[in-house]
Amino acid sequence: MNIEIKYDGAKLLLPEIACDCGGTHAQPDMDIYIGKGVIENCAEYIQARVLGKNVVVVTDNIVYDIAGKRVEQLLRTNGYQVTLCKLEREEPLIPNEVGLGEILLTLDDTTDFLVAVGSGSITDLTRYVSYRTGKPFVCVGTAPSMDGYTSVIAPLTLGNLKVNKPADYPRVLICDLAIMAEAPYDMLMAGFGDVVGKYIAKADWTLGHIVNNEPICPACIDIVTQAVEKCIDNIEGIKNRTEAGIQSLIEGLILAGLTILIIGHTRPVASNEHGMAHYWEMMKLLRGEEPASHGISVGVATVYAIRFFEEFLDQPVNTLSLEKVQATRMLKEERDTIILEKYSPRIGEAILRDNPDEYLAWDEQKRRFQIIVDQFEAIRKELDFLPNTSEIIEMYQRVGAPYTAADIGIDTQLLEDALVYAKDYRNRYTVFKSANELGILGDVVNRVLTSR
Numbered sequence: 001m002n003i004e005i006k007y008d009g010a011k012l013l014l015p016e017i018a019c020d021c022g023g024t025h026a027q028p029d030m031d032i033y034i035g036k037g038v039i040e041n042c043a044e045y046i047q048a049r050v051l052g053k054n055v056v057v058v059t060d061n062i063v064y065d066i067a068g069k070r071v072e073q074l075l076r077t078n079g080y081q082v083t084l085c086k087l088e089r090e091e092p093l094i095p096n097e098v099g100l101g102e103i104l105l106t107l108d109d110t111t112d113f114l115v116a117v118g119s120g121s122i123t124d125l126t127r128y129v130s131y132r133t134g135k136p137f138v139c140v141g142t143a144p145s146m147d148g149y150t151s152v153i154a155p156l157t158l159g160n161l162k163v164n165k166p167a168d169y170p171r172v173l174i175c176d177l178a179i180m181a182e183a184p185y186d187m188l189m190a191g192f193g194d195v196v197g198k199y200i201a202k203a204d205w206t207l208g209h210i211v212n213n214e215p216i217c218p219a220c221i222d223i224v225t226q227a228v229e230k231c232i233d234n235i236e237g238i239k240n241r242t243e244a245g246i247q248s249l250i251e252g253l254i255l256a257g258l259t260i261l262i263i264g265h266t267r268p269v270a271s272n273e274h275g276m277a278h279y280w281e282m283m284k285l286l287r288g289e290e291p292a293s294h295g296i297s298v299g300v301a302t303v304y305a306i307r308f309f310e311e312f313l314d315q316p317v318n319t320l321s322l323e324k325v326q327a328t329r330m331l332k333e334e335r336d337t338i339i340l341e342k343y344s345p346r347i348g349e350a351i352l353r354d355n356p357d358e359y360l361a362w363d364e365q366k367r368r369f370q371i372i373v374d375q376f377e378a379i380r381k382e383l384d385f386l387p388n389t390s391e392i393i394e395m396y397q398r399v400g401a402p403y404t405a406a407d408i409g410i411d412t413q414l415l416e417d418a419l420v421y422a423k424d425y426r427n428r429y430t431v432f433k434s435a436n437e438l439g440i441l442g443d444v445v446n447r448v449l450t451s452r
């Protein structure tokens with residue numbers, strides 16, 4: 001399968017998905033523009049969608065000077081009635097109930113649509129308000145920092161707790177490369193980490209297909225593969241913030257994000273690396289510490305997940321004893337207790353409630369054990385696309401991204417807990433589960449922690 005990505009001027013032509021995987025493939029109803037200086041055409045792009053005349057522009061005090069003000073001017077000049085919702089913050093903006101309230105209170109009966117000017121937090125707040133009020137929104141993205149511009153989930157914060165809410169994707173997405181190239185470097189590295197993490201998503205999905213006959217979509221696999229390759233091939237350009245480099249990064253993020261809309265779930269873009277990053281984020285918040293940004297954490301977790309694959313695929317699985325695995329496997333009560341302890345009672349209870357069938361009956365574990373042992377050579381071959389640890393570290397060093405847990409304030413205990421318990425966060429099949437079901441999770445984690 002080879003999906004070709006094309007443009008008509010600055011407009012990204014969404015690929016026609018002719019895939020025979022048997023699943024349904026939605027065609028997202030969205031106009032995406034990527035290019036240098038495209039912000040100047042924002043009114044024209046919006047007019048093409050006939051969204052109405054009364055618009056609320058949502059931005060924050062920092063982005064207002066960079067892009068918000070220009071969007072506001074252009075819309076006014078083109079006959080739009082603009083109400084500005086500028087979220088004034090001295091600290092970094094948190095996408096929480098306060099911001100949501102400010103946006104809601106700016107809307108009134110005459111509001112036709114919203115325009116979010118910003119990156120992750122601004123877009124997530126706006127997409128949730130858009131979804132709840134039924135008013136469409138447009139996004140002018142200002143940093144290539146995450147794959148969520150096209151998302152239908154808004155990761156928000158309520159009190160100190162992360163909540164993922166259903167939300168809407170923008171009708172128009174405008175990515176001006178000149179503005180994105182000026183974003184803080186750690187935002188670029190966050191985007192890089194979020195894209196490179198797709199290696200793990202692809203590997204775990206492939207594994208799930210082999211072990212559990214899970215449906216796999218070659219079109220989506222092809223799209224995420226292209227997304228990762230674009231970034232890897234343009235490391236120098238990203239580092240030097242060239243137009244081609246920034247374009248490869250935002251394109252990679254958008255393409256990866258689009259697969260979620262096409263297939264209707266996040267299997268193509270998120271697996272253990274996201275599970276580990278979420279674990280770190282939750283534990284940091286519980287401790288009252290500030291976690292690293294999403295993509296930065298995903299990027300670091302990806303390095304450990306790659307090392308995990310490497311160690312796992314190196315195991316002599318044909319020497320494992322099924323009887324020993326059965327004799328030493330954990331009881332359901334033990335497992336539940338550990339999840340409550342390692343995730344905190346509040347989050348642990350939600351995990352147990354949402355994944356009631358996660359404790360495998362012995363017959364099922366035995367079946368999976370046998371398939372992995374029998375198919376181990378085939379699995380190794382299918383996962384041959386994964387870079388090895390030294391290659392991935394070399395890439396991170398070249399681009400200047402953090403790659404050790406210590407680099408982002410994760411201590412050894414939190415690293416080990418993420419490697420051992422990220423598998424329990426959701427029911428998605430991953431290599432962490434494979435190792436666990438073969439009774440070698442602890443060994444593999446130890447090897448990951450002690451190798452260099």
Ligand SMILES: [Zn+2]
Binds near residue numbers: 147
């Ligand atoms: Zn992500």
Ligand SMILES: [Zn+2]
Binds near residue numbers: 020
């Ligand atoms: Zn498909």
